[in-house]
Amino acid sequence: MGVTTQTDIKELSDSDVASPASAGLPKVWDAQDFFENVLLAYDHGEDDELVADEALARSIIPAGTGAHRDFSYIAPEIPRFLNDKCVGCMTCVTECPDTAILAKVVETPVLDEKLQEVDGQTDVEYLRQQFATTNKFAKVPEKKGATPGQFGIFVDPTKCKGCAECVEACSDLGYDALEMVEKEDDTVPVYQTGMDFMRWLPPTPTEYISDKVAVDMMLAEESLSPFVGGAGSCAGCGEATVLRMWLAAMGYKYGSERLGIVAATGCNTVYGSTYPYNPYTVPWTNSLFENAPADAIGIRMRWDQLGWQDKQLWAIGGDGAMNDIGFQSLSRMMASGLNIKVLILDTQVYSNTGGQSSTATYQAQETKMSQHGRVIGGKQELRKEIGRICMMHPNTFVTQVSAAIPNHFYKAILDAASFDGPAIVNAYTTCQPEHGVGDEAARRQAKHAVESRAFPVFVYDPRKGETLKQRLNLQGNPGQKDDWYTIRKTGEVVDFVNFARTEGRFAKHFDKEGNPSETLLAAQADRLANWHLLQEMAGVRVDPE
Known part of the structure; x- marks a missing residue:
């Protein structure tokens, strides 16, 4: 693979990432042995020669090993940064599913000093091109009498899968500061030089990280530490x-x-958790498909006995795990009143087992268990709205979010985390193979889902008052008081049929002239009815009479 060395292994195995969280706990695996033998064997393609060991038998993977996973051989293309077009918006860093694009702000004098220490004029020129002089980090601070900063973007060639979502997102915002280019023989080594330089630089100074701009948090080292990348998800995975x-x-x-x-x-x-690669650096356990919230109840109780009330405990799972098979467990957790948070990765389908229909699947959607045929056109049942159901549980914080609306997403997540009791976060997650969209489309489709009322975002916070109107907030949805969102510049109405035209899972509902089927029109009526109910609950619905 060429990027993992014995020195790298030694440094990581000696760090807190690879060691037990507390020196007072018994050592459950030999981290040094794991890194030097197991991980290197996988890196060198010699894993077939390994024998089963105690750690594997106990399903233990040391934290952070995903940092050493190399995906550089997967894609023929990789993003290239065009610094003269960058504004420092952080969208590419935020939306990357693989921790493959990282950003750092360096004070201009510090950057100049560090570049002088680099050997080789070619490397210096390349590294200089990875930094942009932006209004946000350079010109505005300078006008205020502060030190200007240079905004750097770096692509990790070992983590990038070539999905091009960063390019799509940047283009959608009108900046075009990234473009996909073909890999050449020296591409990976050159990009790796950039990553090494970025890691050698000091952390982004706190004065460049604004609490008022939520996306800036990914400039902080603390934001990157829980998840180091190396997960084997599909290219561009919305989850x-x-x-x-x-x-x-x-x-x-x-x-x-x-x-x-x-x-x-x-x-x-x-x-x-694809052995031996663990992208997490925090305690993580895999429960059964249907009982993660119940498992979390036991952990929460034990943590509280130990005086660990300040620790955040989250259960995560898909719509199949939470809406369907595990709904009883989820409901019981909410009724318990315990301080447990749940993140639902709502793909509207059983993604992992081949794309079967779930109760979160939209009416008219074609899945493995709701095929579109001559008699029946896809799923006939209405979608279960887990958010509305969760609101009816006592003292439960509920929110629906989309990664395509990052400021709303981050605020909702932090509000859920601060709530003293159960909190449910239902997140729209594009699943490329099951939705029938391209690798670069996760953000675009997640945004379209909100705009078309397919997946409205909201926050239901019991702390805001006693009534539904006081508790429910629909901010983040365009045209909150309207039935459908209308794009001002073009006059285009963005309804559910408009959304369905962009995804393969609804393709069979359009005839040769592009007319939607009756089933799809019924699905659109269902989406509008759901939106009307949310409007009414939030007190923003205008009586048509």
């Missing part, structure tokens, strides 16, 4: 982006030492 953003918020606010995760079996556990 992985949600997980990264959620963990960035947790790391920034609470730190890795105050977080634990109970993961229901599903896609997230498959790509998040």
Whole structure:
């Protein structure tokens, strides 16, 4: 693989990442042996020669080993940074599902000094091009009498899977500061030089990280520590982006030492624990498909006995795990009143087991268990709205979020974390193979889902008052008082049919002239009815009479 060395292994195995969290606990594995033998064997393609050991038998993977996983051989293309077009918005860093694009702000004098220490004029020129002089980090601070900073973007060639979502996101915002280029023989070594330089630089000074701009939190070292990358998720995976953003918020606010995760079996556990690679640096356990919230109840009770009330405990799982098979467990957890948070990765389908229909699947959607045929056109049942159901549980914080609306996402996550009691976060997560969209489309489709009322975002916070109107907030949805969102510049109405046209899972509902089927129109009526109910509950619905 070429990027993992004996020195790297030694440094990581000696760090807190690879060691037991507390020196007072018994050592459950030999981290040094794992890194020097198991991990290197996988890196060198010699894993078939390994014998089963105690750690494997106990399903233990040391924390942070995903940092050494190399995906550089997967894609023929990689993003290239065009510094003259960058504004420092952080969207590419935020939306990357693989921790493959990282950013850092360096004071201009410090950067100049560090570049002088680099050997080779070619390397210096390349590294200089990785930094942009932006209004946000350079010109505005300078006008205020502060030291200007240079904004750097670096692509990790060992983590990038070539999905191009960063390029799509940057283009959608009108900046075009990234472009996909073909890899050449020296591409990976050159990009690795950039990553090494970035890690050698000092951390981003706190004065460049604004609490008022939520996306800036990924400039902080604390935001990157809970999830180091190396997960085996699909290229452009919508779930992985949600997980990264959620963990960035947790790391920034609470730190890795105050977080634990109970993961229901599903896609997230498959790509998040493929032996020997663990992308997490926080305590993580995989429960059964249907009982992660119940497992979390036991852990929460024990933690509280130990006086660990300040630790964040989250259960995560897909819509199949939480809406369907595990709903009883989820409901029981909410009724318990315990301080447990749940992140639902809502792909509207059983992604991990081949794309079967779930109760979160939209009406008219074609799945493995709701095929579109001559007689029946896809799923006939209406979608279960887990958010509305959870609101009816006592003293429970509930929110629906989309990674495509990052400021709303981060605020909702932090509000959920601060709530003293159960909190449910239902996140829209694009699943490329099951939704029938491209690898670069996760953010675009997650945004479209909100705009089309397919997946409205909201926050239901019991702390805000006694009535539904006081508790429910629909901010984040465009045209809150309207039935459908209308794009001002074009006059285009963005309804559910408009959304369905962009995804393969609804393709069979359009005839040769592009007319939607009756089933799809019924699905659109259902989406509008759901939106009307949310409007009414939030007190923003205008009486048509």
